[in-house]
Amino acid sequence: MTAPLPADSPTGSIYDLGYRGYTGPRLGRGFAIRSLFTHSLRTTYGLGRTTRAKLAPWFLLVFAVLPSISIIAALVLVARFGGQVSEIVGANSPIRYDTMFSVLTGAAIISLFCAAQAPELFGRDQRHGILSLYFARALRRTDYTLARILGFVAALLVLYLLPQFVLFLGRVLLATDVVAAFQHDLPSLPPVIAEGVLVALLYGGLSMTVSAYTPRRAYAVAGIIALFTIPGVITGVVTSLGSSTVGDVLTLISPGFILERTNAALFGVQGNFDTLFVGLPDVVYFAAVLVGIVGSFAICIRRFRTISV
Amino acid sequence: MPLISARALTKRYPGGVTALDGLTVDIDRGIVGLVGSNGAGKSTLIKILLGLIDPTSGSATVFDLDVRTKGTDIRQFVGYMPEHDCLPPDASATDVVSHLALMSGLPRTAARERTAEVLRHVGLYEERYRAIGGYSTGMKQRVKLAQALVHDPRLLLLDEPTNGLDPAGRDEMLELILRTGREFGIAVIVASHLLGEIERVCNFLVAIEGGKLLRAAPLGDFTEQTGTLAVEVEDGSDALAAGLAAAGLSTIVDGRAVLIALDGDRAYDLVRDTIADLGLPLIRIEQRRHRLEDLFRDAPEDGAAALPPPAPPSPGATAGPPA
Numbered sequence: 001m002t003a004p005l006p007a008d009s010p011t012g013s014i015y016d017l018g019y020r021g022y023t024g025p026r027l028g029r030g031f032a033i034r035s036l037f038t039h040s041l042r043t044t045y046g047l048g049r050t051t052r053a054k055l056a057p058w059f060l061l062v063f064a065v066l067p068s069i070s071i072i073a074a075l076v077l078v079a080r081f082g083g084q085v086s087e088i089v090g091a092n093s094p095i096r097y098d099t100m101f102s103v104l105t106g107a108a109i110i111s112l113f114c115a116a117q118a119p120e121l122f123g124r125d126q127r128h129g130i131l132s133l134y135f136a137r138a139l140r141r142t143d144y145t146l147a148r149i150l151g152f153v154a155a156l157l158v159l160y161l162l163p164q165f166v167l168f169l170g171r172v173l174l175a176t177d178v179v180a181a182f183q184h185d186l187p188s189l190p191p192v193i194a195e196g197v198l199v200a201l202l203y204g205g206l207s208m209t210v211s212a213y214t215p216r217r218a219y220a221v222a223g224i225i226a227l228f229t230i231p232g233v234i235t236g237v238v239t240s241l242g243s244s245t246v247g248d249v250l251t252l253i254s255p256g257f258i259l260e261r262t263n264a265a266l267f268g269v270q271g272n273f274d275t276l277f278v279g280l281p282d283v284v285y286f287a288a289v290l291v292g293i294v295g296s297f298a299i300c301i302r303r304f305r306t307i308s309v
Numbered sequence: 310m311p312l313i314s315a316r317a318l319t320k321r322y323p324g325g326v327t328a329l330d331g332l333t334v335d336i337d338r339g340i341v342g343l344v345g346s347n348g349a350g351k352s353t354l355i356k357i358l359l360g361l362i363d364p365t366s367g368s369a370t371v372f373d374l375d376v377r378t379k380g381t382d383i384r385q386f387v388g389y390m391p392e393h394d395c396l397p398p399d400a401s402a403t404d405v406v407s408h409l410a411l412m413s414g415l416p417r418t419a420a421r422e423r424t425a426e427v428l429r430h431v432g433l434y435e436e437r438y439r440a441i442g443g444y445s446t447g448m449k450q451r452v453k454l455a456q457a458l459v460h461d462p463r464l465l466l467l468d469e470p471t472n473g474l475d476p477a478g479r480d481e482m483l484e485l486i487l488r489t490g491r492e493f494g495i496a497v498i499v500a501s502h503l504l505g506e507i508e509r510v511c512n513f514l515v516a517i518e519g520g521k522l523l524r525a526a527p528l529g530d531f532t533e534q535t536g537t538l539a540v541e542v543e544d545g546s547d548a549l550a551a552g553l554a555a556a557g558l559s560t561i562v563d564g565r566a567v568l569i570a571l572d573g574d575r576a577y578d579l580v581r582d583t584i585a586d587l588g589l590p591l592i593r594i595e596q597r598r599h600r601l602e603d604l605f606r607d608a609p610e611d612g613a614a615a616l617p618p619p620a621p622p623s624p625g626a627t628a629g630p631p632a
Contacts, residue, residue, distance in 0.1 A: 021493070022423060022461035026414040029381050035411040050399060050440075129395040133456060136359050136389035137412040138381055309361055 032138040033147045040151020044117045045158075056116040061159060064109045068163045071095040072170030079174065089171050097188040098267035100164055101195060105256050110199065111228035113159055114207035119220035121148050122208060122300075126215035132309035145304045149297060153204035160196040191266035198289050199259055203228075205296030206255060212303045232256045239278060248280045252288045261285040310373050311335035312464065312496055313358060318367035320353050320520070328353035330520035331367065336498065340490035342511035342528075343500040350520040351500040352392060355466045359389055371464065385414055388457030388495075392468040395453065398442030402433055402452045405441065406459050413460035420459070427455040431485060447478040454485060458495075465489065465497045471506055483510050538569045540580055543590035552583040565592070 046054030071093065079085055095103055104110050125131050134144050168185060175181030207224045214220040235254035238247040251257050265282035313336040320329040329350045343351050356362045358371050360380025369376045371383045396405055403424055410420035428437045431451040441452060450470065457465055470486060471479045487510045490497040501507050514531050516523040542549055542565060550560040550567045556579050559570040569576055584591050
């Protein structure tokens with residue numbers, strides 16, 4: 001804590017300077033909101049916390065990037081042994097920008113990340129009574145709610161975009177003509193980001209809503225997993241039965257299915273599952289995402305406006 | 310302009326519990342004790358002043374700012390130490406306090422410096438880097454005080470700051486409060502149901518009961534007025550009380566004892582004469598030391614905690630004759 005004193009310096013003496021007031025700037029509400037947003041993003045990845053808190057998020061982040069890394073590894077190997085690189089970067093490759101969502105949800109990475117980390121924010125603050133300290137500061141209740149949710153949404157965005165970015169780096173940098181590869185992949189950027197934002201907002205909003213109402217961590221984890229799997233199972237059964245009006249509408253209860261459709265629409269491809277059989281137009285699914293996002297945010301805001309501290 | 314001003318402040322919780330009932334009071338700078346039994350409305354008043362909850366009716370201002378509309382402006386300059394646990398066990402004191410400094414709008418470097426300073430001030434040194442989960446109650450209370458001080462507030466609101474502390478811990482916490490109020494020139498409001506403690510640090514008292522103001526006055530006024538004589542008799546205390554009341558003294562029967570509000574020397578003669586006339590077996594006459602407690606003699610026991618008393622006793626009735 002203290003630097004060693006030079007040998008000839010006088011023996012130290014402690015001066016009690018007494019209490020000093022603070023006369024510097026007070027940056028107010030906006031700064032507090034930005035700081036809480038950053039804090040939420042960092043807390044979600046366990047930064048500034050114990051090693052134990054880092055385990056789950058980093059484990060899942062590494063898992064999320066693995067498919068991209070494996071495809072790049074394949075790329076390197078095939079190029080070295082003189083194979084056909086276009087086979088791996090082309091439309092037959094299982095891991096592309098437009099299949100990334102299916103790959104990540106197929107491995108349940110996003111929902112597991114939500115279940116493990118969303119309760120770290122709203123749940124932790126409620127469990128330990130920290131809310132009253134936040135609400136007693138420069139923030140308003142809604143500021144707190146939004147900064148927390150958006151910090152978590154940003155963390156999900158990282159989880160979704162990092163594998164895409166690694167894939168992009170590999171495809172471009174390992175190509176024989178880097179410029180051409182860059183120009184070829186550039187048009188994929190808008191749909192990648194658009195789908196990423198939708199995924200992060202919807203998954204983030206829904207899982208934060210569950211954790212806002214279930215301070216107990218174990219219940220929140222179970223609730224979030226249930227929210228992301230049970231509707232998916234129902235939708236899976238419905239779509240496998242073929243199209244019917246009731247069945248089509250039932251697909252709107254599954255966040256995973258909805259985002260599968262927006263993904264297909266954004267990239268201009270048909271999803272690789274049973275979305276072919278569903279008769280509803282794409283716009284319905286975009287509307288469903290919007291309803292989910294706005295609804296979950298509104299429920300959270302209401303929750304923290306009325307919660308007693 | 311008073312530091313805090315409340316006008317007909319009323320708070321009714323859903324379910325019909327009235328926590329504050331038309332409270333009107335002005336509070337000036339200093340170390341102010343907010344006293345009342347559990348459920349008297351102390352915490353509710355503090356939370357309304359912070360803008361944590363909205364009053365049902367009435368109005369209140371802090372620094373001349375309306376608590377309903379200027380909450381964020383007020384809270385930048387107010388420190389709040391809640392009654393309950395409010396610290397995450399897995400974080401260190403340094404992390405929690407510096408994070409909360411940011412939440413009060415302090416820039417990052419200032420937040421770090423102030424955190425080190427206030428933690429030293431409350432007496433946390435090397436342990437401030439350890440997780441709070443391993444702290445004693447006394448250390449946790451210090452961290453709670455530190456987070457309330459970190460942004461150099463002009464007003465500190467402390468809700469039961471000695472809760473859960475042993476006698477030595479209480480002394481230290483009271484000493485800290487006293488220093489904070491006197492040396493730093495920060496206005497302090499200490500809510501407590503322990504009058505003995507409040508007496509030691511405050512120079513002004515606001516007594517509330519059943520959500521109503523009992524009295525707001527400098528500490529000296531309270532102790533003068535509540536001079537009480539306890540007369541203990543073997544039996545017949547009711548008769549004694551009746552006799553003294555007939556002679557014009559305010560009395561309360563407390564088991565075998567009769568409590569009499571001291572009203573000059575006349576009381577002593579009346580007590581002697583009345584006891585002699587009734588021929589009662591006298592055990593002792595003593596002046597009660599627990600002066601302020603008499604204000605709340607009829608208040609419910611601590612066990613009745615959360616709920617405010619259904620019908621508060623008429624204020625002043627127990628405290629002595631009108632001054």
